[in-house]
Amino acid sequence: xxxxxxxxxxxxxxxxxxxxxxxxxxxxxxxxxxxxxxxxxxxxxxxxxxxxxxxxxxxxxxxxxxxxxxxxxxxxxxxxxxxxxxxxxxxxxxxxxxxxxxxxxxxxxxxxxxxxxxxxxxxxxxxxxxxxxxxxxxxxxxxxxxxxxxxxxxxxxxxxxxxxxxxxxxxxxxxxxxxxxxxxxxxxxxxxxxxxxxxxxxxxxxxxxxxxxxxxxxxxxxxxxxx
Numbered sequence: 001x002x003x004x005x006x007x008x009x010x011x012x013x014x015x016x017x018x019x020x021x022x023x024x025x026x027x028x029x030x031x032x033x034x035x036x037x038x039x040x041x042x043x044x045x046x047x048x049x050x051x052x053x054x055x056x057x058x059x060x061x062x063x064x065x066x067x068x069x070x071x072x073x074x075x076x077x078x079x080x081x082x083x084x085x086x087x088x089x090x091x092x093x094x095x096x097x098x099x100x101x102x103x104x105x106x107x108x109x110x111x112x113x114x115x116x117x118x119x120x121x122x123x124x125x126x127x128x129x130x131x132x133x134x135x136x137x138x139x140x141x142x143x144x145x146x147x148x149x150x151x152x153x154x155x156x157x158x159x160x161x162x163x164x165x166x167x168x169x170x171x172x173x174x175x176x177x178x179x180x181x182x183x184x185x186x187x188x189x190x191x192x193x194x195x196x197x198x199x200x201x202x203x204x205x206x207x208x209x210x211x212x213x214x215x216x217x218x219x220x221x222x223x224x225x226x227x
Contacts, residue, residue: 024062046071053168074139144191149211
């Protein structure tokens with residue numbers, strides 16, 4: 001297949017999955033020394049979030065199922081699956097990340113050109129924010145030839161001038177590195193290169209362990225690790 005002609009993507013945000021926002025916020029506060037602030041609800045997905053700004057236009061999102069809301073579709077990031085719910089019983093974790101598609105490329109048109117490479121695009125809003133992002137119909141993580149598992153990114157394009165990272169207060173934290181471990185690392189690397197996102201994450205072969213993400217965060221107290 002013809003490779004993408006997209007300009008290099010940017011890292012938009014990291015995603016911490018949790019059983020509840022309180023549990024996820026406590027996990028982040030204990031790990032990084034700063035508690036996320038209130039975000040809002042995603043009515044279409046039946047989820048809600050809390051946010052923490054990082055330096056350089058990146059932010060951290062804690063996301064959980066909103067037990068008082070009814071999802072209109074399969075929830076993103078596999079939150080409806082028994083496997084994810086069993087994993088969350090062991091505690092919050094760094095489950096996924098999103099890469100930002102900049103203008104002039106249009107995410108919807110790009111997806112329409114390469115539907116086998118890019119998941120369907122849906123429109124979302126929360127308060128004053130509007131954006132589009134890629135979500136497989138069944139709510140699974142994005143993948144290429146069956147390899148994804150949260151390591152290949154969701155793609156996002158903001159339709160409002162300011163992203164959450166630009167609106168959030170300065171936390172004094174910065175992303176130092178993002179690493180992914182996957183038993184089929186070659187396929188993940190291939191997809192990242194095609195997307196123009198290979199520079200955003202280091203992918204390592206992990207033949208004898210489940211896929212995982214690890215982020216090193218610079219804090220006033222030194223480097224802390226999210227996993």
